[in-house]
Amino acid sequence: MLSSNIILADYRETGIPRYNNNPFIEALPPILEPESVIEALRSRVDIVYSDKRANPTKRSHLLVGLMNNFFQPIIRHVQLESKLSIMLREGYVGRNLKSGNLAQYLQEGYKRVKDGESTSFQFDSLESTASSLAFIGCSGSGKTTTVNRILTTYPQCIYHEKHNFNQIVYLKIDCPHDGSLKSLCLHFFRAIDNVLDTNYENRYGQKRHSIETLMNLMGQLSNHHAIGLLIIDEIQHLSISKSGGAEKMLNFFVTLVNTINLPVVMIGTPKARFLFERDFRSARRGAGMGSVFWEQMKKDSCDKNFNEWLSFTNMLWKYQWLKEDVAELTDEIRNVWYELSQGILDIVVKIFVLAQFRAIESGIEKITVSVLRKTYQDDLKPIHPMIEALQSGVANRIAEYSDLVIPEVDQKLLQFQQRINEKLVDVDDEAAYQGHEPSIRLHRLLKDTGYDSELLPTVVTQIVKTHTSAKTPQLLIMAIQQLTAMQDRQSIPDKSTHKNTLESQKPKLIKSTDWDKLQSNDLRFLYSQKPNSQSFYDYLKSNNDMIFNFNEWLEVS
Numbered sequence: 217m218l219s220s221n222i223i224l225a226d227y228r229e230t231g232i233p234r235y236n237n238n239p240f241i242e243a244l245p246p247i248l249e250p251e252s253v254i255e256a257l258r259s260r261v262d263i264v265y266s267d268k269r270a271n272p273t274k275r276s277h278l279l280v281g282l283m284n285n286f287f288q289p290i291i292r293h294v295q296l297e298s299k300l301s302i303m304l305r306e307g308y309v310g311r312n313l314k315s316g317n318l319a320q321y322l323q324e325g326y327k328r329v330k331d332g333e334s335t336s337f338q339f340d341s342l343e344s345t346a347s348s349l350a351f352i353g354c355s356g357s358g359k360t361t362t363v364n365r366i367l368t369t370y371p372q373c374i375y376h377e378k379h380n381f382n383q384i385v386y387l388k389i390d391c392p393h394d395g396s397l398k399s400l401c402l403h404f405f406r407a408i409d410n411v412l413d414t415n416y417e418n419r420y421g422q423k424r425h426s427i428e429t430l431m432n433l434m435g436q437l438s439n440h441h442a443i444g445l446l447i448i449d450e451i452q453h454l455s456i457s458k459s460g461g462a463e464k465m466l467n468f469f470v471t472l473v474n475t476i477n478l479p480v481v482m483i484g485t486p487k488a489r490f491l492f493e494r495d496f497r498s499a500r501r502g503a504g505m506g507s508v509f510w511e512q513m514k515k516d517s518c519d520k521n522f523n524e525w526l527s528f529t530n531m532l533w534k535y536q537w538l539k540e541d542v543a544e545l546t547d548e549i550r551n552v553w554y555e556l557s558q559g560i561l562d563i564v565v566k567i568f569v570l571a572q573f574r575a576i577e578s579g580i581e582k583i584t585v586s587v588l589r590k591t592y593q594d595d596l597k598p599i600h601p602m603i604e605a606l607q608s609g610v611a612n613r614i615a616e617y618s619d620l621v622i623p624e625v626d627q628k629l630l631q632f633q634q635r636i637n638e639k640l641v642d643v644d645d646e647a648a649y650q651g652h653e654p655s656i657r658l659h660r661l662l663k664d665t666g667y668d669s670e671l672l673p674t675v676v677t678q679i680v681k682t683h684t685s686a687k688t689p690q691l692l693i694m695a696i697q698q699l700t701a702m703q704d705r706q707s708i709p710d711k712s713t714h715k716n717t718l719e720s721q722k723p724k725l726i727k728s729t730d731w732d733k734l735q736s737n738d739l740r741f742l743y744s745q746k747p748n749s750q751s752f753y754d755y756l757k758s759n760n761d762m763i764f765n766f767n768e769w770l771e772v773s
Contacts, residue, residue, distance in 0.1 A: 258288065296363075346474075347479055351363070351510065353485070388449065401427070662692070
């Protein structure tokens with residue numbers, strides 16, 4: 217019986233002669249076109265309009281889900297998937313169960329382990345088809361998340377019943393924090409143990425093997441289990457001093473690719489650039505697929521037909537669980553959003569989610585420039601030095617903060633949730649439905665159409681119970697009719713209440729501190745959004761097109 221992470225081989229034609237008659241390649245999923253890559257990587261987050269009217273506690277749970285699940289593929293994700301797809305298949309070209317060259321690699325590996333020399337060769341005809349890829353970018357730019365999503369489009373292990381052979385399609389390990397190559401080898405053995413339930417770490421880790429012996433054992437296991445791709449994350453943790461010097465470290469990776477024929481992807485922050493800026497670049501196949509320096513999204517694009525910043529923020533902007541209808545994403549908000557996140561994917565999403573928490577807690581119920589700035593100022597203080605370095609554009613300053621981390625975000629979310637719960641003075645009016653979704657949905661729709669009454673639970677419960685087969689639109693009409701009739705009976709005017717009615721119709725005075733809670737087209741709201749250093753006239757003129765240009769009109773006339 218196969219374990220949950222192992223599937224049975226299902227062979228299919230690839231349409232590429234170089235890949236034909238190779239069981240390792242023909243058992244892989246089909247090569248994806250860009251459109252299919254986007255569909256495979258995209259993570260859809262369900263958003264129901266009525267959820268915007270849910271109580272703050274429920275909305276906070278939905279927002280946390282957005283932060284953890286939202287993933288919108290952009291061009292760089294598609295390009296990376298293509299590189300990994302090619303690396304994986306090309307690495308198998310030189311290792312084939314049918315042609316016999318895999319057996320030759322196994323014999324070579326056995327000889328190297330026996331002789332204790334990584335340069336020992338028995339077959340002159342063997343030539344590596346593997347390549348490597350250096351994947352560099354600051355923390356929070358989405359490197360690991362993207363690679364993990366791409367890997368999920370492949371099975372991790374395939375069992376070839378005809379050959380009684382387990383093929384490990386990919387193996388992903390984290391670089392050890394002690395920075396030594398020996399620990400890296402042990403992490404490799406442990407990863408295989410996790411996939412196949414073997415015992416390699418104990419078998420090889422407890423003996424006093426040299427780095428060269430451990431590497432030869434890695435090579436033998438790589439071919440013994442036909443590992444297609446080795447991904448080493450957090451490569452910046454490697455220590456030159458603990459690894460026997462830079463030359464030895466570079467030779468380690470070059471040998472994995474050139475001698476063992478194992479494609480290697482190295483993921484790290486700019487602190488790892490020392491690995492790729494020396495001999496590794498000029499090694500025979502040291503950088504076969506080149507280096508990917510994954511910078512933050514750019515605000516301005518050279519391509520007039522596409523801008524990934526615009527595309528990404530347009531998609532994310534739709535996911536709002538705020539009571540105010542989602543307004544158009546203005547250039548002003550988008551510019552401030554970029555200023556505060558510098559296009560780093562993780563920060564872009566986190567500041568958006570935290571801003572919604574703040575909007576719910578404050579009662580503003582919409583994302584504004586001032587809400588974004590307040591969120592950044594109060595909730596993302598640890599990243600201010602990094603953002604300021606990126607804003608400066610000075611390379612030396614940026615390099616100091618290449619390992620960006622965003623700590624305590626979970627703690628911030630819990631604090632928001634606690635403060636939101638403390639403000640819930642009234643009883644949850646949806647509790648009466650005991651989680652019955654059709655009733656809750658109808659309740660929210662009625663509130664959204666203006667029927668916010670204490671009679672709602674009674675009316676909704678009665679109608680849903682009476683008309684069990686009716687659809688939501690039918691239930692909504694019946695509920696509105698019943699609520700209207702009940703309100704009409706309660707609203708017969710008399711002289712004693714006439715004066716109070718007139719009093720209630722007087723305009724309500726709103727304090728200037730609450731202007732940011734008004735409608736977006738209200739002048740008082742616009743005034744609350746302007747910077748202190750700017751006059752209201754200049755703010756309206758530059759951001760809202762609300763100032764009529766009389767001189768231009770005269771010229772046209």
